[in-house]
Each structure stands twice: as C-alpha cells, then as structure tokens.
Amino acid sequence: MTDTMERPSTTGATQAQEGPGRGMRFTNWAANWVDERTSMSGLVKELGRKIFPDHWSFMLGEVALYSFIVILLSGTFLTFFFQASMAPVEYEGSYAPLKGLEMSSAMASTLDISFDIRGGLLMRQIHHWAALLFVASIGLHMLRIFFTGAFRKPRELNWVVGFVLFVLAMGEGFTGYSLPDDLLSGNGLRIIDGMIKGVPVVGTWISYLLFGGEFPGEAIVGRLYTLHILLLPALVVAAIGVHMVLLIVNKHTQFAGPGRTNDNVVGVPIMPVFAAKAGGFFFIIFGVIALVASTVTINPIWNYGPYDPSPISAGTQPDWYIGFADGALRLVPPGWEFQLGPYTVSMNILIPILVLVLFLLVVALYPFFEAWITGDKREHHIADRPRNAPMRTAIGAAGVTFYAALWAAASSDLIATHFRLAVEGVTHAIQALLIFGPIIAGVVTHRVCIALQKKDREIALHGYESGRIVRLPGGEYIEVHEPLSDFERWKLVSFEEYQPLMVRPDARGRITAGQRLRASISRFFFEDRISPVTQTELEAAHSDHH
Amino acid sequence: MADQGSAAPGTAVEKREAPIPSAGTAVVRSDRVENPGFPPYRPRVSDLDPKKERQNERRVAWFFWASIIGTVFAITAYIAFPIVEGDMASVRLNNGLLGLGIALALLSIGLGAVHWSKALMDGHDLVEQRHPTRGSEETRARAAEIFTLGNKESGFTRRKLIRNSLIGALAVMPLPAIVIFRDLAPAADPNALLKHTMWEKGMRLTKDPNGVPIKASDVTLGSVFQVIPEGLYDTEHPLEEKAKAAVLLMRLKPEDLHVSPGRESWNYDGIVAYSKICTHVGCPVALYEQQTHHLLCPCHQSQFDITHEAEVIFGPAKRPLPQLPISVDAEGYLVAQSDFHEPVGPSFWERVHD
Ligand code: FES
Numbered sequence: 001m002t003d004t005m006e007r008p009s010t011t012g013a014t015q016a017q018e019g020p021g022r023g024m025r026f027t028n029w030a031a032n033w034v035d036e037r038t039s040m041s042g043l044v045k046e047l048g049r050k051i052f053p054d055h056w057s058f059m060l061g062e063v064a065l066y067s068f069i070v071i072l073l074s075g076t077f078l079t080f081f082f083q084a085s086m087a088p089v090e091y092e093g094s095y096a097p098l099k100g101l102e103m104s105s106a107m108a109s110t111l112d113i114s115f116d117i118r119g120g121l122l123m124r125q126i127h128h129w130a131a132l133l134f135v136a137s138i139g140l141h142m143l144r145i146f147f148t149g150a151f152r153k154p155r156e157l158n159w160v161v162g163f164v165l166f167v168l169a170m171g172e173g174f175t176g177y178s179l180p181d182d183l184l185s186g187n188g189l190r191i192i193d194g195m196i197k198g199v200p201v202v203g204t205w206i207s208y209l210l211f212g213g214e215f216p217g218e219a220i221v222g223r224l225y226t227l228h229i230l231l232l233p234a235l236v237v238a239a240i241g242v243h244m245v246l247l248i249v250n251k252h253t254q255f256a257g258p259g260r261t262n263d264n265v266v267g268v269p270i271m272p273v274f275a276a277k278a279g280g281f282f283f284i285i286f287g288v289i290a291l292v293a294s295t296v297t298i299n300p301i302w303n304y305g306p307y308d309p310s311p312i313s314a315g316t317q318p319d320w321y322i323g324f325a326d327g328a329l330r331l332v333p334p335g336w337e338f339q340l341g342p343y344t345v346s347m348n349i350l351i352p353i354l355v356l357v358l359f360l361l362v363v364a365l366y367p368f369f370e371a372w373i374t375g376d377k378r379e380h381h382i383a384d385r386p387r388n389a390p391m392r393t394a395i396g397a398a399g400v401t402f403y404a405a406l407w408a409a410a411s412s413d414l415i416a417t418h419f420r421l422a423v424e425g426v427t428h429a430i431q432a433l434l435i436f437g438p439i440i441a442g443v444v445t446h447r448v449c450i451a452l453q454k455k456d457r458e459i460a461l462h463g464y465e466s467g468r469i470v471r472l473p474g475g476e477y478i479e480v481h482e483p484l485s486d487f488e489r490w491k492l493v494s495f496e497e498y499q500p501l502m503v504r505p506d507a508r509g510r511i512t513a514g515q516r517l518r519a520s521i522s523r524f525f526f527e528d529r530i531s532p533v534t535q536t537e538l539e540a541a542h543s544d545h546h
Numbered sequence: 547m548a549d550q551g552s553a554a555p556g557t558a559v560e561k562r563e564a565p566i567p568s569a570g571t572a573v574v575r576s577d578r579v580e581n582p583g584f585p586p587y588r589p590r591v592s593d594l595d596p597k598k599e600r601q602n603e604r605r606v607a608w609f610f611w612a613s614i615i616g617t618v619f620a621i622t623a624y625i626a627f628p629i630v631e632g633d634m635a636s637v638r639l640n641n642g643l644l645g646l647g648i649a650l651a652l653l654s655i656g657l658g659a660v661h662w663s664k665a666l667m668d669g670h671d672l673v674e675q676r677h678p679t680r681g682s683e684e685t686r687a688r689a690a691e692i693f694t695l696g697n698k699e700s701g702f703t704r705r706k707l708i709r710n711s712l713i714g715a716l717a718v719m720p721l722p723a724i725v726i727f728r729d730l731a732p733a734a735d736p737n738a739l740l741k742h743t744m745w746e747k748g749m750r751l752t753k754d755p756n757g758v759p760i761k762a763s764d765v766t767l768g769s770v771f772q773v774i775p776e777g778l779y780d781t782e783h784p785l786e787e788k789a790k791a792a793v794l795l796m797r798l799k800p801e802d803l804h805v806s807p808g809r810e811s812w813n814y815d816g817i818v819a820y821s822k823i824c825t826h827v828g829c830p831v832a833l834y835e836q837q838t839h840h841l842l843c844p845c846h847q848s849q850f851d852i853t854h855e856a857e858v859i860f861g862p863a864k865r866p867l868p869q870l871p872i873s874v875d876a877e878g879y880l881v882a883q884s885d886f887h888e889p890v891g892p893s894f895w896e897r898v899h900d
Contacts, residue, residue: 051674094631115637118624122641122648154679187829190789191845194827194892204894208736209727214786215828219730251676259584265674266584273667280659287653294645309789310754310772310822312830312844329827329862330846337864342899348862349827349893375570381676413847423847424860486582494581497573522571535577 052274053254053267057144062278063137064165065240066285067130071172074127075229081117083109084225086181086218095302103181103306106221110180110301125293131176132298133289135169135321142166142363146396148383150253151367153376158246163364165239168232170321175228177319181221184299184316186307189220191326198349216307253383256494258487262381317411327409328352331431359402366395373522374498387456388495390449391525397445398438405434446528453530459484460492460533461541493533500526564683584671592665602665609658613651620647737896741889743775743790745870750776751795751819751880759879760795765817770834771795773819775882790890792822792830793870795880798839802853809855812871814880819870820856823891824848826863841867865893 020028035041052058083105091101091108095115113120142162145151151159174192178185193215196207212219251265260266268274304313318326329352336348370392371377386393408415409430416423463481471477484492501522503515592599623643630636681689697703750759754772757779765771773793781787800816812818820841824831829845834852840859841850848861856867868890871883889897 049672049674051672094629095634096632115634116629116631118629118640119644120641121637122645125641126645187845190828194824194829197892197894198827200895202895204736204740204896207894209730211731213731214736214739214783215789216785250679251674258582259673261581263676265676266671268663269672273663276659276663276667280656280661280663283652283656283659285656287649287651287656290645290649290652294642294649307785308755309785310774310792310830312832316844326846332862334858334861335864336862337893339898343895344893344897345895346864346893348864374572375568376572377567378569378572379567379676379679413844427847427860487585490579490582493579498571499573501571526571531573533579534575535579538579 047248048271049269050248050251051265051267051269053252053260053265055255057148058252059281060137060141060144062281063285064134064141066282067134067137067289068236068240069282070130070286070289071127071134072233074123074130077123078113078120078127079229081109081113081120082106082179082225084179084222086216086221098302098305101306104221106179106181107301107306110182114302122290122294125296125298126289127176128298129293129296130289131173132319132321133285135166135173138162138166138169139321143396143400146366147386147393148253148255149370149380149389149392150383152380153371154250154379155246155253156367156371158243158250159367160364161239161243161246163360165236165243167360168236168239172228172232172236173319173321175224175232177322178224179221179228180299180301181307182301183304183307183311183313184301186216186309187312187316188318188322189216190309191329195329195349195353198346199353200343200345200350216309251381253381255383255385256491258490260382262379265381317414320407323410324403324406325352325356327406327412327430328356330409330412330427331406331434333431359399363399373501373518373525375501376498380496382494384495387449387452390446390453390528393449394442394446398442401437401441402434405430405437408433450528450530456492457530457533460489461537489533493538495532497529497531498522498526499529564678564680587670590665590669593669599666602661606658606662606666609654609661613654613658616647616650616652616654618647620644620651623647737899740790740891740894740897743885743890744778744781744787745775745791745882745885747882747884748875749882750875751793751872751882752776752778754792761878762814762817762874762880763878765795765797765880767797767799767816768836769797772822789828790823793819794822794831794834794841795819795872796834796839796852798852802839804854806855809869809871811873812869812883814872814874817872817880818852819872819880819882820850820852820867821870821886821890822867824863825858825865825867825890826861826892828892831867 031041085105087105088102089105089108091098091103091111093099093108093112093116095111098111110124113124115121145159145162174188178189193207193211196210197203199206207215210220210223211217212223252267254260254266257266268277304316305311317323329349332348332352336351337344337346339345384392386396409427412426412430413423415421416426463483466480466482468480469477470480501519503511503519505511506515592602620643623640623646627636627640627643629640680686702709751771751773752759752775754774757774757776759776760771760773771794773795774788775791778784778787778791795817797815797817800813803813803816803818805813822830822832824843824845826843826846826848829843831841831843831848831850833842833844834840835842839852841852841856843849843861843863846862848863849859850856850863850867851859855869858864858866868886868888870886872880873883875881
C-alpha cells in the first residue's frame with residue numbers, strides 16, 4: 001500500500017493494472033487448484049459477502065464460540081499429561097507438602113501438570129477460566145435472545161439447539177470439575193451419588209453402575225474422562241455445527257433502525273469487515289483468558305488435597321453454573337422424606353431435581369408457548385426492544401430472579417458468615433425470595449416496561465424535553481421540546497403490538513377448553529399495552545405544535 | 547443501499563403462491579409510521595483525512611509488531627525461567643511470564659485486527675435481502691413428489707407386513723446396547739453392600755488418619771474425634787469402607803444426653819459415636835459446635851442435635867445420623883458393640899427393605 005492512495009479499497013485495482021505480483025500469482029494458482037477439486041468458489045460466492053448486523057449484544061454468542069475453541073486447544077494439551085486413573089500411587093512430584101502421600105494417579109498427574117510441567121499450570125487455568133466463561137457467555141447469549149424475542153419464527157429450533165448446548169456445557173463443566181479427584185471434586189461426586197440414590201426404584205442401581213461398585217470406587221474418573229473428552233465434546237461440536245448452519249439459513253436478526261426492515265439485513269459483509277472483527281475478537285477473548293489465567297489462581301487443588309471421604313472444608317463452592325442445583329438442594333425444608341411401605345421416598349432430593357428439570361423445560365419450550373399465545377405465524381427478523389414486549393420481559397425477569405435465588409442459596413453459608421447472620425435466617429429469607437421474588441420482579445418489570453413505552457410515545461410525538469422553559473405571550477410557561485428526526489423516531493415507533501385473543505366458537509360451534517385457556521393467557525399478556533405511534537397521531541401532534 | 551422493502555413484518559414471505567401466514571393477534575394498522583429509509587453515511591476521520599488514515603495504518607501495524615514481541619517474550623520466558631523442583635516461586639514465575647507473553651501476543655493481534663476493521667476498512671453498511679425460509683412452492687412440490695415416488699417404488703406404506711416387521715426389528719435392535727452395560731458394576735447386589743459397614747463387635751475405634759486406638763480416658767468433655775475402624779487401611783478398598791464407616795466421637799455430660807429406650811447401653815459414660823456421613827446426600831458432617839452440641843453439614847446446612855441422638859433440627863436431611871453402639875475393651879480402648887443398626891449415609895429406595 002502506498003501513501004498516494006486515498007482509500008485502502010483501491011489497492012486491488014492499482015495492483016491489477018500493474019499485473020499481479022508474486023504473492024497474488026500464488027494465491028490465484030492455489031485458489032484455482034482448490035476450486036477445480038472442490039467447487040469452493042460457489043461457497044465463497046454464497047457466503048463471502050453475507051451481511052452481519054452489528055450490535056454489542058450480538059457478540060455474546062461469539063464469546064461462547066471462541067471460549068469453546070480455547071477450551072479445545074488447552075484441553076488437548078492437558079490430555080497429553082493427565083492420567084485418568086484412580087489407581088493409588090505415592091505422590092513423588094515437586095510439591096513438598098503432599099510428597100509421599102497416597103493419592104490417585106489422576107490427582108498426582110494433575111499436580112505434575114501444575115508443578116512439574118512448564119506452562120502446565122497456565123494451561124490448566126486457561127482451561128478452567130475458559131470453561132467458566134463458556135457457560136457464562138452461553139447464559140448471557142440466551143438472555144439476549146430471550147429478551148429481544150430473537151427466538152421467534154423461524155428461529156425456535158435454533159433456540160432449542162442453543163438450549164441443548166447450554167445443558168451440554170454444564171455437563172462438560174461438571175465432568176471436568178470431577179477429573180482431578182481432589183477433595184472438592186470428590187465431595188461434588190459424593191453429592192451426585194447421593195442425589196442419584198434418591199431417585200425412586202432405579203437410583204441405587206444407577207449409582208452402582210455409574211461408580212462401578214460402591215462409592216467412590218476406582219472407575220468414575222476414567223468414565224467421566226471419556227464423557228468429558230470424547231462424547232460430550234463431539235455432541236457440542238455437532239450442536240454448534242447445526243447452530244451455525246441454522247444461523248446462516250435464517251440469517252441474523254437486527255434491531256429496528258431506519259432503512260432496516262423485516263425483509264433485509266443491514267450490516268457489514270463477512271469479507272472483509274466481519275471476518276476481521278470476528279477474527280480479531282477471537283484473539284481478544286483468547287488473550288483476555290490468557291491474561292486472567294496467568295494472574296488469577298483458580299481451583300488450587302494442591303490446597304484441597306486428594307479425595308478422602310471423611311474431611312471437608314466449610315465454605316467451599318462449586319463452579320458457578322452448578323450453584324443453582326446445589327442451592328435447590330439447600331432450600332428444601334426439613335422432613336421431606338417418607339416411607340412408602342418398605343421403600344424410602346426422598347422428596348428432599350426429588351423435588352429439587354423436578355424443580356430444576358421443570359425450570360429448564362420451561363426455558364426450552366418458551367418460544368412455542370409464546371407462538372401459541374400470539375398465534376403469529378409470520379417470520380420475525382427484527383429484534384424487539386425488551387420494553388416493547390412487556391409480558392415476555394416480565395417473565396424473563398421472573399425467571400432470572402428464580403435462578404438468582406437458587407444461586408444465592410448455594411452460598412447461604414457464606415452469606416451468613418459474611419454478614420454475621422444465622423444460616424437458618426438466610427435460608428428462610430431465600431426460600432421466601434424463591435417464591436415471592438419472581439412475582440415481584442415480574443410485576444415491577446412489567447410496570448417499568450409500560451412506563452418506558454409511554455415515555456417513548458411521548459418523545460416520538462412531542463420530541464425530547466429540552467429543559468428550556470419559555471413564557472408564552474399569554475403568560476403561560478411551557479417547556480420547549482426538541483423535535484426528533486424521522487430516523488430517530490423510527491426506533492421508537494416501529495414495534496409489534498398484539499391484542500388479547502377473542503374466543504370464537506370453532507367450526508362445530510364449540511369453544512374448546514384449550515381456546516379458553518389461550519384466551520385467558522393472551523388477556524394476561526396483552527391486556528395492558530401501549531400501541532405504537534401511528535402516522536395519524538403524529539400528524540395530529542405536529543399540527544398541535546404549529 | 548437503495549434497497550428498502552416495506553417495513554411491515556411478515557412481508558419477507560413471498561406472496562406469489564405460498565399462503566400468507568397468519569399474523570395471529572398482532573394488530574396490523576394501515577396508518578403505521580413509514581420507515582424513513584437509510585440515514586446518510588457519516589464519514590469517519592480516516593475517510594476524510596489521509597494523515598489520520600496513515601496514522602491508523604501505522605497503529606494497526608504496531609499492534610501486530612507488539613504481538614511478535616509477545617510471542618518472543620513467551621518463548622524466552624519458557625526457557626529462561628524454568629521450574630526449579632520444590633521452588634514454588636519458580637512455578638509462578640514460569641507460568642506467569644509465559645502467560646503474559648501469550649496474552650500480549652493474542653491481544654495485540656486481536657486489537658490490531660479490530661482496529662483495522664473499524665478505522666480503515668470500508669465503513670458503509672451493506673444490505674442483503676432476506677428470503678422466506680420456507681422452500682419455494684416448486685421445490686416443495688418436487689420434494690413431496692420424491693417422497694411419493696419413493697413410497698410407491700418401495701411399497702413402504704402398501705406392504706404393511708414388511709414395514710411393521712422392520713419397525714419392530716429396529717425398535718428391539720438397540721436392546722443389547724443397554725444390556726451390555728450391566729457389567730459396569732460387579733455382580734453383587736448393591737443393597738447388601740449399602741446396608742453394612744466394616745464395623746463389628748469388638749473392633750476398636752481409631753483416629754483418622756493415623757489409626758491410633760482411642761482410650762475412653764482420652765476423650766475429654768467437649769473434645770471431638772474423627773474416627774475410623776481399626777485396620778481400615780489394610781482392607782482391599784479403604785476409600786469405599788471409609789465412605790461408610792467414618793464416625794465422629796464426642797463426649798457430653800451424661801445428663802445432657804436424651805437417650806431413647808433400647809439405646810441406654812450405646813454410649814459409654816457420655817461418649818457417643820455417630821456416623822459422619824450425612825443422611826441427606828452423603829457429605830461428611832464435619833462441623834461440631836461445642837456449646838450447642840450441634841453437628842453441621844457444610845454441604846446443605848443440615849444440623850443434627852447430638853443431645854437428642856443426632857436428630858435433624860434444620861436443613862434438608864430427614865433422618866438422624868445413625869449411632870454406633872460403643873463400649874470399652876479390657877484395656878480401656880473404645881470398641882464397637884456391633885455394626886450400625888441401620889444403613890448409613892444418603893437415603894435410597896430399598897433402604898429399609900430387606
Ligand atoms: S449432604 Fe449434608 S446437608 Fe446435604
């Protein structure tokens with residue numbers, strides 16, 4: 001590139017006039033070679049200039065994808081040194097406090113990775129931090145999709161695929177957490193074992209088969225390792241593949257904006273801008289993980305020591321994404337276990353498991369529920385602003401509160417010691433929060449959304465309040481309103497509005513119970529609503545001002 | 547840029563022949579505000595000022611140079627700061643410097659690329675049309691035709707006998723894949739194992755982990771002992787045995803103990819032994835509060851009252867911790883009178899079933 005050129009985009013043209021350089025000739029030859037054997041040009045033609053809309057929140061999914069790549073890379077390194085075996089060995093590595101202690105090969109090799117392999121500790125920490133980020137970014141990405149309604153037709157299936165990825169990611173996290181066979185991971189497994197045993201009829205046997213005998217046995221680490229590095233990653237890769245293909249087929253959603261319609265995608269092309277941004281973003285994510293991993297210790301298993309069924313330390317925490325499950329177990333009130341004839345039914349375990357499964361099911365199926373309520377069969381490519389779908393946003397806020405309460409419960413002991421409260425009191429408070437919190441959060445969120453919509457309406461009609469007060473000739477004071485441009489206004493007025501469903505008799509003249517239910521939920525959803533400003537109102541408002 | 551379709555949602559679906567999808571309860575208005583179209587492009591500084599453009603160009607290059615420096619630094623650190631056996635500081639130094647070098651190399655490439663794309667690459671938004679996800683009517687008709695042909699040529703629905711036999715075969719075929727997992731665990735019935743621990747009559751209570759037997763006189767008022775059965779580490783599966791047999795031993799004033807009928811002889815002069823395995827999901831119940839005589843499980847905060855035979859006073863656990871009946875032998879050491887009288891640890895379906 002020479003200094004005489006005005007725009008970088010003219011580079012190609014200039015070179016073409018001078019005849020291709022050596023590098024270009026090689027590229028041409030290589031591209032031709034590949035295309036004559038693969039038809040690759042068709043793919044480039046299809047995808048090369050595909051348009052991606054830009055918004056910061058669209059990057060959350062990218063963060064998840066890139067942290068997964070970091071996990072694959074760092075994890076592969078770890079597999080070269082890790083011994084997934086519970087065979088007891090005497091630790092002979094260089095970490096003095098544990099020297100001579102008997103422990104499993106898994107634990108010993110993890111210590112070796114940490115203390116005897118250069119860069120090994122770094123890789124462990126990169127792997128762990130990336131895993132935490134992976135699950136977190138999937139969660140945030142899901143929240144973004146939910147609150148903007150990007151799960152609506154035609155993307156319901158991709159929502160489900162994403163949901164499956166979230167569950168797989170938690171599975172990956174838990175299996176990985178258990179591998180080093182340290183005290184913490186062993187106690188985690190102990191809890192899983194206890195939960196499985198609480199399942200009626202089959203629980204005892206499932207635990208027995210999983211652990212290859214009695215807990216802890218010598219099989220579980222090897223088995224989880226197979227899941228962790230083979231089965232689950234294969235499923236994750238496959239699901240990501242489907243997720244990406246559907247993303248390409250459905251194209252990305254975009255926020256409302258001037259010129260953007262439900263029929264177009266406005267943004268930057270893959271080649272070159274999006275590729276540069278996304279590629280660069282991958283390196284930034286990787287870099288940030290590396291930076292955190294080289295400065296902040298995580299999971300210092302050498303402090304915990306090898307697994308032993310008797311000791312435990314107070315105040316230990318599972319990885320954050322398991323917290324909601326652990327919290328659910330803690331919130332059960334005393335006494336939820338009974339005898340059914342000769343059999344023991346552990347409701348103190350079953351109920352939390354059921355609550356978690358139900359919660360996850362509601363998350364997975366929400367798109368279909370909303371589609372059923374609205375009856376809207378059109379494709380939706382414009383992402384909603386959360387305030388413009390008040391009831392959905394309220395439901396989301398309720399769900400987040402529910403999750404947060406479970407999550408907080410997992411730290412009830414820490415909360416109690418930190419704030420010098422009785423752990424009983426903290427538990428009771430969180431129990432109340434779990435039940436009433438979502439309702440309150442939902443109601444408040446709904447109100448706030450409606451209020452924001454009203455404000456939008458005001459602004460769309462009358463402009464921004466300028467803060468300038470003017471006295472009219474009649475003596476009356478008014479505040480001057482700054483009018484909006486058409487471009488600014490468009491963002492405030494272009495949204496969907498739904499009305500409550502009217503029950504009508506079907507072809508046979510009957511009103512089914514399903515219809516009635518749908519109508520009452522629809523009323524609950526859309527009774528309180530704010531309509532977008534119409535052209536008529538706009539003109540009326542404008543003639544008022546003049 | 548010129549492309550501006552109608553802004554109404556749902557218009558992405560071509561109306562040529564495909565049915566128009568229902569808008570459900572959406573309000574469709576005729577007088578909605580019209581989409582004003584694209585705002586004019588606001589040029590960036592690099593678009594207008596060649597000097598700024600060159601400055602940005604240099605900046606991007608600098609980022610990439612910084613990345614090379616980071617890589618060189620990382621390799622140098624890897625070699626120059628090896629791990630010295632037993633020296634924890636060297637571990638930290640090696641990993642830390644290596645990591646910082648790698649982080650610099652990665653971040654610089656990333657920031658350079660993003661800066662390049664933002665400041666120097668074409669900044670105009672482009673527009674692409676969407677097409678309905680649903681296949682065109684011809685495609686769909688052809689697809690349906692292919693299925694019909696396939697059905698006709700194979701007789702899949704006509705030859706019911708073949709079809710149903712195939713479905714039946716496919717349904718049972720995976721069963722071996724389930725059956726062959728039986729040997730994930732040994733042949734023995736888990737129930738028998740779960741209902742017994744290695745404690746037996748006369749077995750000494752010893753300290754965890756060194757296995758030193760405990761004299762009754764060692765157990766002073768208010769003290770707590772982590773206990774394992776004598777000879778635990780000589781067994782074939784010490785961890786499995788320990789996961790069931792771990793015991794907590796403490797001495798209370800005999801008048802503080804509320805002993806139920808039949809258990810009068812289970813304690814020895816105020817010394818009581820309880821299973822350490824939580825009856826909720828099996829964590830070790832590790833925390834003993836001296837004043838209140840409460841045991842606290844750190845996993846989900848179940849609390850057990852030792853003065854009332856470890857009954858649950860808070861938390862999700864239901865059953866009291868099983869008590870190990872103890873006495874002393876001729877030499878004054880604490881011994882078990884028998885195994886526990888009920889299964890220890892988490893509940894399971896067949897817990898009281900025999
Ligand atoms: S394991 Fe003890 S309370 Fe849950």
